[in-house]
Amino acid sequence: MPSLSASTLGHLLGDWRDTGSALRALAERIRLLLLDGRITSGTRLPAERELAAVLALSRTTVAAAYAHLRETGYVTSVRGSGSVIALPAVTPPGDARPAHVEIDLTRAALPAATTVLDLSRQAVEDLPRYLSGVGYDLVGLPELRTQLALRYTARGLATRPDEVLVTLGAQHAVGLLARALTSPGDRVLVESPGYPHALDAVRAVGGRPVAVPVAPTTATSPGGWDQESLEEAFARTRPALGYLMPGFHNPTGSVMPAAQRRRVCELARRYGTRLVVDETTNDLAIDGEVPPPFPSDVIHVGSAAKTLWGGLRIGWIRADAATVRRLAERRSPWELGTPVLDQLVVARALPDLDAVLAARGVELRARRDALLSEVGDRLPEWELPVVPGGLALWVHLGRALSSPLAVAARRYGVHVTAGPRFGVDGAFERYLRLPFGADPETLREAVARLAHAWNDVRATAPSPSPFAVLV
Numbered sequence: 001m002p003s004l005s006a007s008t009l010g011h012l013l014g015d016w017r018d019t020g021s022a023l024r025a026l027a028e029r030i031r032l033l034l035l036d037g038r039i040t041s042g043t044r045l046p047a048e049r050e051l052a053a054v055l056a057l058s059r060t061t062v063a064a065a066y067a068h069l070r071e072t073g074y075v076t077s078v079r080g081s082g083s084v085i086a087l088p089a090v091t092p093p094g095d096a097r098p099a100h101v102e103i104d105l106t107r108a109a110l111p112a113a114t115t116v117l118d119l120s121r122q123a124v125e126d127l128p129r130y131l132s133g134v135g136y137d138l139v140g141l142p143e144l145r146t147q148l149a150l151r152y153t154a155r156g157l158a159t160r161p162d163e164v165l166v167t168l169g170a171q172h173a174v175g176l177l178a179r180a181l182t183s184p185g186d187r188v189l190v191e192s193p194g195y196p197h198a199l200d201a202v203r204a205v206g207g208r209p210v211a212v213p214v215a216p217t218t219a220t221s222p223g224g225w226d227q228e229s230l231e232e233a234f235a236r237t238r239p240a241l242g243y244l245m246p247g248f249h250n251p252t253g254s255v256m257p258a259a260q261r262r263r264v265c266e267l268a269r270r271y272g273t274r275l276v277v278d279e280t281t282n283d284l285a286i287d288g289e290v291p292p293p294f295p296s297d298v299i300h301v302g303s304a305a306k307t308l309w310g311g312l313r314i315g316w317i318r319a320d321a322a323t324v325r326r327l328a329e330r331r332s333p334w335e336l337g338t339p340v341l342d343q344l345v346v347a348r349a350l351p352d353l354d355a356v357l358a359a360r361g362v363e364l365r366a367r368r369d370a371l372l373s374e375v376g377d378r379l380p381e382w383e384l385p386v387v388p389g390g391l392a393l394w395v396h397l398g399r400a401l402s403s404p405l406a407v408a409a410r411r412y413g414v415h416v417t418a419g420p421r422f423g424v425d426g427a428f429e430r431y432l433r434l435p436f437g438a439d440p441e442t443l444r445e446a447v448a449r450l451a452h453a454w455n456d457v458r459a460t461a462p463s464p465s466p467f468a469v470l471v
């Protein structure tokens with residue numbers, strides 16, 4: 001059973017206090033860490049005495065917070081194992097469900113593209129060709145690898161089918177790359193804020209993340225990847241792997257400029273770093289062009305999840321043929337291949353993907369603009385980014401209240417992921433990621449409810465110190 005030390009939990013909790021009851025605030029913050037996936041379900045919590053010492057609280061307060069979590073179904077006491085935190089199997093008692101419909105803004109994704117149903121029917125017609133085989137496919141169907149190679153080639157990156165490996169989505173691709181291309185203890189360059197599951201994948205194989213800051217573009221700042229930090233991170237740590245989202249970075253929406261792309265490639269070559277660019281959201285351009293690919297020595301990761309549908313668990317890796325073979329060999333024993341039918345659907349979709357992307361751009365513009373205007377109207381103190389594509393706004397709240405806001409929002413039936421989930425070390429308490437994948441009406445309702453939640457947390461939070469340091 002995994003266990004959490006008092007100092008790690010203290011670190012994860014960050015600045016958790018508000019002006020209300022300490023036991024409630026502590027219990028709520030521990031619960032949020034669980035709901036956000038920052039504490040794994042089934043983890044043993046530190047002993048009350050040790051946590052009390054780290055947080056400079058009385059043991060009674062910590063005991064009462066644990067008791068509250070126990071009463072609401074999040075903590076069980078196991079004889080000999082102390083207090084174990086886990087997601088409740090059923091709606092916990094005392095956790096009043098709001099009467100209205102829940103709105104989930106924790107995922108940055110869209111519903112299926114309109115063509116997916118028809119394409120799925122057509123793909124069934126292709127299935128008989130494969131039914132006489134065993135169906136375990138570790139590299140990808142020839143027609144899908146060919147179509148993907150053609151798309152890279154059309155984007156300016158000449159690619160052969162044997163330079164493509166089809167995976168179970170981009171997340172699987174990132175995990176596979178981390179496993180195959182790093183050894184425990186290796187440094188891995190990542191972005192902060194960044195995609196939390198990629199960071200989890202790096203940590204899961206014992207990688208040591210080296211964070212490079214990425215800022216959103218705003219009316220007053222160009223944002224993007226901090227050049228000095230990039231230079232310093234490569235030179236100081238010579239990372240084994242570098243993981244970047246240069247096209248519509250999740251969560252900031254930033255796009256890496258051409259000159260910086262060239263420089264990052266130079267640095268990676270100089271310091272022997274395998275560079276991976278995750279282009280999962282790269283095709284979701286709203287205002288301008290789809291960002292171009294990197295040179296062929298950079299490993300590209302792609303996905304059908306945001307363009308077509310997340311329910312099609314299809315992603316891919318574009319790398320040199322030797323790396324592709326090596327990666328295919330590393331798939332078992334974790335999994336034994338990619339579903340054939342899903343691949344056939346995506347292979348059918350790719351020749352007409354540009355039409356799907358054009359429609360996605362129109363849809364996303366309406367959703368992004370609805371969210372921008374509603375937040376602008378109802379929460380004018382929040383600073384909004386300029387986002388030319390992707391699926392989310394990385395909003396500056398002006399106050400370090402992201403986690404309490406996420407907790408309060410749940411009482412109004414809105415689920416959001418607090419800023420610290422996107423950081424390497426729990427920073428970003430002043431930021432909130434707001435995805436705009438939902439329809440405009442749902443987004444407007446979500447913002448109305450968030451405004452209520454914001455009023456609640458502002459009313460109970462201590463006033464900001466004039467000496468607070470901005471992060």
Ligand SMILES: Cc1ncc(COP(=O)(O)O)c(C=O)c1O
Nearest residue numbers: 169170171195250280303305315
């Ligand atoms: C940057 C990035 N990579 C990977 C993924 C996961 O993609 P998939 O659903 O294809 O596994 C996401 C999903 O949000 C993402 O934003």
